[in-house]
Amino acid sequence: MDTTLLVTQVLNGLQLGLLLFLVASGLTLVFGILDFVNLAHGSLYMLGAFICASLTFATGNYLIAILISLPLIGLAGYLVERFVARHLYERDHLDHVLGTFGLILVIDTLVHIFWGPQGIAIPLPQWLDGQVMLPGGIEVPTFRLLIIGTGLAAAGGLFWVVNMTRLGMLIRAGASNRTMVGALGIDIQALFALVFALGAVLAGLAGMLIAPITEASIGMGNNIIITAFVVIIVGGIGSVKGAFISALLIGLIDTLGRSFLDDVFKLVMSSDAAETSAPAVSAMLIYIIMAVVLAIRPQGLFPPKVR
């Protein structure tokens, strides 16, 4: 096997994994602390992409657009919390799933009405649009390196917040014992809203980062949300560290599966059959992993310590 290709694909897998992490980390926090299943988390990812696309055209600069979009998407997250999620915390997971499923339909259609059915391509500044030569003669698009860098920085920032700050202490406490935090006299309502908004910002950021590659498009959130759920369940609900490791794992499996599985399959079946089945089987792989993890270790690979 070609080493250059392998390294390139590992980088691609890393990029996908980090994007997944950005979506999954918010999801796992909301899930872990609020015990709330938010299917509409992917809609915030999509909304981030569309808001950023519009602002890029309005301001003429992608990076400025991101900076303005981040608080806006945080606000959107807060609104979702205030008007929908908050009223469902006391219900069971079934109601969460159905309510946020309805929310997906609402947000998707609103985006269709406001932005039209076509996706929006985001132009990148010149210096981001080229390629970088890495040691070893590996040429990668600059922007994909930026995604990897931003993803790692966001992950680092989140670890710092969760592990080093007072807010993080409350978040961790909330994930392992919700009643106790309330008993300590913390304003649970505000903490929940904050966590929700933080999750929205992270998901929105992921949407903003992927949009210059795939365009902002309706339904983009629905594709990633299910994968993000797989990530947090494999990683252990409520665990940021678990989400990080399992996001990278799943990103790598998906990318490497897509790149090399068809060649493996061609050894045992016709070329056309291999081309059809390889992508599907690599997509299936992540669900198989999740089922295996759940069957053997239902609490996930890295559950939060105290429960």
Added chain:
Amino acid sequence: MIKKLVASLALATMIASPAVAGTVKIGFVTTLTTPAAVIGKDMENAVNLAMEHLGGKAGETDLEVIFGDDGFAPDTGKQATDKLVKQDNVDFVAGYIWSHVLLASRKSALDAGKFLISANAGPSQMAGPLCDENFFSTSWQNDQTPMAMGEVLNKQGVKSLYVMAPNYAAGKDMVAGLERTFKGEIVGKDLTKWGADAQLDFSAELAKAKASGAQGIFVFYPGAAAGAFIKQYDQAGLKDTLPLYSVFTVDGISLPKLQAAKFNAVLGSKITQEWDPSLDNAANKKFVSDFKAKYGSYPSFYAAQSYDAIMLIASAVKATGGNMEDKAAVRAALKAANYDSVRGKYTYGNNNMPIQNFYLREVVADADGNWTTKVVETVFTDAVDPMAAECPMK
């Protein structure tokens, strides 16, 4: 609650008014939701323009168009077709962007004795073993456009290609079509996930294409995926090492978006097609200028074929004086293709697919600076599609 159910059923019945005498109904199935609706919108615009040009009439008969949404999924498309056939009782079912949607819907229309007119999808099966006397196309058979591209590649001396297409009926046909004429070697092939949850990040595939050492890359990414693909192709810096040859990817729909995002890489790229906005005939000039005036952009080939579909139907309705009972007469009138097609005159082969020219087109900027295409040369003249021989109709 139950009263409400009855009320809404009754209400629904009233809305579905019975066919008015002297009106011929055309059901038009296309994609109106999901990102692929951008194509459906273009087709809808063209259909409305055609109706405007016709004054809503074919001869003395009123025409009525009812749109159906396929939701970019074969089962939804089939349901939309069933509804048009059974509830609206249309005389013609037209439209269809996607080959898999058309394949799924075909029985619903044909078994009910309706005329089925494809304005885009041209699955090889329906030109070959599944051809039908009541099925006509105003587009092409899927294999043909990539066959023309294969011919162009041979002329340019391209010896090896990497191939990428979405994994559905048309994607497979496109690759098969290319393989029919392309004499070089196909060094690698990727069929990617399609549909509402289509794969749009092609990083892994592009990395493979680059590593394959091919002299060029051939792709088929219609609709919304086109912009995403070209963007990533550009960002990966493959323009010089891996020239792009595409079919149905760069079109009137993707070009304005690519221009807005300043993808200059696409200027000068070559594509093959049976139609072009610059084709020199009266019908086309009127169509293109009125379309631009009304909707503010160049029509895509989807629009051109949809416009033709309505015009073809109108010509048949006019020829038979609006008598839809005489199926044989309608069929003969359709087969005559006696109307001014925007692609110029064409005829129908034994399998009711057009026998027509295919052109090589180039992406250029027009006098106003808007990106469009122009014809470079004619690749095939009066081409018969390769599946015609497998159609039992003679």
Added chain:
Amino acid sequence: MTGFGKPGLPVVVVVALLAVLPTWFHFNGDAFYLDLATRLVILGIAAVSLNLILGYGGLVSFGHAAYLGIGAYCVGIPAHHALYGGLDAIATNSGWFQIPLAVAVSALFALVTGAICLRTKGVHFIMITMAFAQMVYYFFVSIDEYGADDGLVIDTRSELGLIDFDNPLQLYFFCLGSLVVAMALVHMIVNSRFGMVLQGAKGNNDRMVSLGYNTYLYRLVAYVISGAMCGFAGALLGNFTTFISPEMMDWSHSGELMFMVILGGASTAVGPILGSAAFIIIEEVLSRFTIYWHLPFGLMLLAVVLFARGGFSGIIDRLRGRKLLPGEG
């Protein structure tokens, strides 16, 4: 809840309406409404099957659309081979083979996955059932022979001798009859000792376990029955649409099935039918007016979850001055 042998008034009314209305439409030349009713009844069977485990068992399966798909493919694949050759062992158009096959394969799938899924609980259960459904989805996407993503056209409907599925009215009444049987079956199960244990485990599993019941086994059996019943609905769906694609097993369709059960009122006999009827009619009426029909639909879904617990049955019960059942609505 009414005792066995004494179906509640809502059930009788709904079934009577389902028998009369579509027939009337059919003979008044509105073939489309019979189609709509057929879809409604088939999805109704699926919803009834889901209600057994979701409503009465408290097991939130987020992957029930997979059984519809499995059932339909069990009709489509033998028919495909009967027409195009290959796999002689299963190549047939006989409904006496296809429909039992659909039930058996679905039951087997439910047994294997249920044995694993039921080891988990809460949201893990929701997600693992979804994961298995996604596996089935991608499994069929990966098989080129059966059309992969393009789906499979079912050229010949199941042949059953006396009943002709090509006749829409006969197909409809077969489906309606099946629905009545399915409802009776669920009614019987729920009111049996088995059903009491199932519902007891929903309310308080630990208590049932300490009473000496192996609730895991009870749930597994219910899960298998539900899967088999939904697979049967899938076989009918395949015969009705004469087309099957992996798309029909997408997680959003599993979500719709759940929605039908909740909308109508979980753990009630008539709820799933009301839910599927409301779903089909709302979809039909809204999509007639606007391509943006998902917006009012989504808002309605939200409203039902936020404000109307117990769904339509809950509303009916409240109107009739009855007290709502405790537990999940």
